[in-house]
Amino acid sequence: MKIKPLFIVILLTTFSFVQAQEYTFGVKGGINFNNIGELYHYGDASGLGINVTPNDDTVFPAEKEMGFQFGAFGMIAFDKFFIRPEVIYVSSKNNYPLALKTANWTSTKIDIPILFGYKIYDPVSLYLGPSFSSISDMKLEGVENDPNYPFIFKKSSTSINAGIMAEFGRFGIDLRYQYGITKVAEQRVNINRGIYGTNIADLLEYNPSQIQLSVHINIIKINGDGGHRIKSGWRGGNRGCLH
Numbered sequence: 001m002k003i004k005p006l007f008i009v010i011l012l013t014t015f016s017f018v019q020a021q022e023y024t025f026g027v028k029g030g031i032n033f034n035n036i037g038e039l040y041h042y043g044d045a046s047g048l049g050i051n052v053t054p055n056d057d058t059v060f061p062a063e064k065e066m067g068f069q070f071g072a073f074g075m076i077a078f079d080k081f082f083i084r085p086e087v088i089y090v091s092s093k094n095n096y097p098l099a100l101k102t103a104n105w106t107s108t109k110i111d112i113p114i115l116f117g118y119k120i121y122d123p124v125s126l127y128l129g130p131s132f133s134s135i136s137d138m139k140l141e142g143v144e145n146d147p148n149y150p151f152i153f154k155k156s157s158t159s160i161n162a163g164i165m166a167e168f169g170r171f172g173i174d175l176r177y178q179y180g181i182t183k184v185a186e187q188r189v190n191i192n193r194g195i196y197g198t199n200i201a202d203l204l205e206y207n208p209s210q211i212q213l214s215v216h217i218n219i220i221k222i223n224g225d226g227g228h229r230i231k232s233g234w235r236g237g238n239r240g241c242l243h
Contacts (some may be wrong), residue, residue, distance in 0.1 A: 001005050002165060003142060004015075007142055010185050010228035014072070014159075015217060015222050018028070019065070021056045021077055021078055021079065021223070022076075022221060022222070022223055022224040023075070023076055023077075024074065024077070024219075024221050024222075025072070025073070025074050025075075025217050025219055025221075026030075026072070026073055026075075026216050026217050026218040026219045027034065027070070027071070027072050027073075027216065027217060027219065028039040028070065028072070028086075028174070028214045028215065028217075029068070029069065029070035029071075029073060029214060029215065030068070030069060030070075030212060030213045030214030031065070031066050031069075031070065031162060031212070031213055032069055032090065032211060032212045032213070032214055033064045033066060033067070033210065034056060034064060034067060034092035034093065034094055034107075034208070034209075034210045035060045035062070035094075035127045035206075035208065035210065036058065036064075036094050036105060036184070036202055036206055036208060037062065037184065037186075037204040037205060037206030038059050038061050038062065038119075038203075038204045038206075038208065039059070039060045039062070039198075039201050039203055040057070040058075040059055040060075040107045040172075040200070040201060040202040040203075040204055041058040041059070041060060041098070041099075041198045041201050042199070042200045042201065042202075043055045043056040043057045043059070044059055047194070048199070049198070049199045049200055049201070050193075050196060050199060051193065051199075052193055052198060053099040053197035053198075054099055054197070057080075058099075060097060060098060062094040062096055062105065062155055063094060063095050063096070063112045064094060065093035065094060065095060065220065066093065067090070067092040067093045067122050068091050068216065069088050069089060069090040069091070069111075069212060070088070070089055071086055071087050071088030071089055071111075072086070072087055072234075073085065073087075073158075073214040073216065074088040075215050076088075080118055080119040081116075081118055081119075082116075082117045082118075082119070082125070082127075083114070083115070083116055083117075083118070084113075084114075084115040084116075084127065084129075085112070085113070085115075085119060086111070086112065086113045086115070086225045087110065087111075087112055088110070088112075088113070088148055089108070089110060089111075089242065090108065090109050090111050090133075090210075090212075091106070091107075091108050091109075092106070092107045092108075092109075092210065093105070093106055095208065096140075097102070097115070098142075098191075098196045098198050099198070100195065100196050100197035100199035101142075101196050101197070102158075103140060103141045103142045103191070103196055104140075104141045105139070105140050105141075106137070106138070106139050106207045107135065107138040107139075108135075108136050108137045108138075109133045109134060109135040109136060109139065110133065110134045111130075111131050111132075111133050112131065112132045112133070112190050113129055113130070113131040114129050114130055114131075114132075115127040115128070115129035115161060115162050115163075115170045115219065116128060116129050117165070117229040123166045123167045123168055124164065124165070125138075125160070125162055125164070125166075126162075126165075127163055127164075127165065127170065127205040128146075128162045128225070129160070129161055129163070130158060130159070130161070131158070131159045131160070131161050132152075132158055132161055133156060133157045133159065133177060134155065134156055135155055135156065135157065137153065137155060138153040138191075138201075139151075140189065140222075141194075142192045142196045142198075142201060143189050143190065143191055143193060144189075144190040144192055144211050145192065146189075146190040149187075149188045149189050149190045149200070150192070151187070151197070152187065153184070154182065154184070155186075156182075157180060157182035157208070158178055158180075158181045158182050159178050159180045159181055159182070159208070160178070160179050160181060161176055161177070161178050162177055163176025163177065163212075164175065164176075167210075168212045169210055170215075170217055170218045171215065171216070171217055171218075172215065172216045172218070173213075173214070173215050173216075174212075174213070174214045174215070174216060175211075175213050175234075176211070176212050176213070176214075177209070177210075177211055178210045178211075178212065179207065179209045180207045180208035180209060181203055181207070182207075183206070183207055184205065184207070185204075185205055186202055186203065186204050186205040187202070187203050188200065188201070188203075189201055189202075195216050199206075203219050
């Protein structure tokens with residue numbers, strides 16, 4: 001994870017608390033669809049594949065499967081502008097439909113997006129911001145434990161998020177696109193030929209991307225004057241406070 005840029009963003013976010021008009025804390029969860037790179041299968045003629053299926057070199061694109069995410073967020077509002085830091089657990093799925101059997105790809109990570117948004121009109125907001133990820137696990141079914149071709153992955157990455165959000169009272173819905181700034185490098189893997197048909201393959205370089213659809217609930221709101229309330233949505237509903 002990029003510690004220095006993340007520290008700077010968190011410092012600016014913390015400083016902004018002094019001037020904020022309203023603070024919101026809540027939880028969220030939803031589904032995602034992930035994009036990863038293609039798998040290049042080496043056929044017999046390449047000299048790398050032996051008795052493989054298919055015999056020719058073949059590119060297998062990754063197919064999308066539905067993953068999920070859940071987490072918590074805070075939002076610091078300045079009239080129509082806001083800053084929204086989040087902490088999200090993300091589980092993503094894809095698969096490669098190899099000739100004999102589909103190989104499933106999975107990944108889990110913790111995302112820390114820092115989003116900067118603007119409420120264009122009630123109840124819709126647009127936002128943009130970086131996300132810093134700590135990747136805890138990544139697997140591809142069928143990969144052999146081969147010291148010559150180890151399956152490795154970076155433990156951290158950075159991406160950019162852009163999305164649209166609508167809130168209705170305490171509840172909201174959020175659609176975002178996440179594009180990976182950190183490239184995933186090409187690597188060679190050894191796959192169980194007898195089960196999947198592929199022996200030696202290259203996972204081609206790519207910039208990961210993801211579409212996330214989430215719903216959220218605002219649990220606590222605190223006004224800039226120190227009052228707090230739990231009911232109603234951001235900037236909507238009863239303005240009364242409980243002191």
